[in-house]
Amino acid sequence: SQQGEEDPQALSIQEGENATMNCSYKTSINNLQWYRQNSGRGLVHLILIRSNEREKHSGRLRVTLDTSKKSSSLLITASRAADTASYFCATRPNAGGTSYGKLTFGQGTILTVHP
Amino acid sequence: DAGVIQSPRHEVTEMGQEVTLRCKPISGHNSLFWYRQTMMRGLELLIYFNNNVPIDDSGMPEDRFSAKMPNASFSTLKIQPSEPRDSAVYFCASLIVRNPGANVLTFGAGSRLTVL
Numbered sequence: 363s364q365q366g367e368e369d370p371q372a373l374s375i376q377e378g379e380n381a382t383m384n385c386s387y388k389t390s391i392n393n394l395q396w397y398r399q400n401s402g403r404g405l406v407h408l409i410l411i412r413s414n415e416r417e418k419h420s421g422r423l424r425v426t427l428d429t430s431k432k433s434s435s436l437l438i439t440a441s442r443a444a445d446t447a448s449y450f451c452a453t454r455p456n457a458g459g460t461s462y463g464k465l466t467f468g469q470g471t472i473l474t475v476h477p
Numbered sequence: 478d479a480g481v482i483q484s485p486r487h488e489v490t491e492m493g494q495e496v497t498l499r500c501k502p503i504s505g506h507n508s509l510f511w512y513r514q515t516m517m518r519g520l521e522l523l524i525y526f527n528n529n530v531p532i533d534d535s536g537m538p539e540d541r542f543s544a545k546m547p548n549a550s551f552s553t554l555k556i557q558p559s560e561p562r563d564s565a566v567y568f569c570a571s572l573i574v575r576n577p578g579a580n581v582l583t584f585g586a587g588s589r590l591t592v593l
Contacts, residue, residue, distance in 0.1 A: 393580075395581065397582075403586055403587070404481075404568055404570075404584030404585050404586045404587050405520075405568070405570075405582070405584045406584070407581045407582065407583070410581060450520070454580055464522065464525075464533065465510075465522070465580065465582060466522070467512075467519060467520035468519070469519045470519065
């Protein structure tokens with residue numbers, strides 16, 4: 363089963379509105395990351411939040427992490443049509459050695475922003 | 478920097494044929510990953526290399542799949558023989574391990590494989 367589960371699976375909003383996507387995971391993590399994927403393209407890293415952090419900002423992005431609930435949220439403020447894409451959370455397990463490579467991705471949220 | 482380069486971008490082949498996907502990671506990156514993306518299963522990690530050495534291949538679905546990294550600038554993922562259920566987009570990604578806690582991946586554009 364997927365380590366990260368996003369919801370909603372799809373989100374449709376108007377330009378200027380805020381978009382919130384949620385991610386839940388099952389095991390202890392070292393960090394959680396959000397990636398974006400435009401149709402037909404590879405994934406692009408957006409933001410990383412470590413397990414000892416609760417909130418992080420980057421431009422119009424705000425990420426929160428609640429390790430007690432094993433959940434994270436990604437907020438995109440003042441959305442634009444160009445934000446239309448799929449958004450994935452990815453978790454790195456809290457284990458040593460070479461586990462840094464084992465990012466596990468959720469199924470993603472498809473965001474559509476209407477102009 | 479040209480980023481992670483994958484080839485071919487699209488491949489259509491018939492069941493039973495051999496398929497070879499290629500990846501050139503970002504220069505200086507010392508870890509390389511192969512992922513597969515399908516609608517049903519999402520993104521799955523197939524295998525990853527650190528300093529050209531395979532570290533974890535537990536995601537490789539079966540013996541028909543093999544991956545090599547003969548040097549720091551090139552990797553291949555081979556499927557032999559291919560089957561229709563192998564149809565997917567295969568992504569290569571790389572990272573540089575400056576700080577193991579910051580494992581941010583840079584992805585290639587993907588290779589879309591269709592097996593008829």
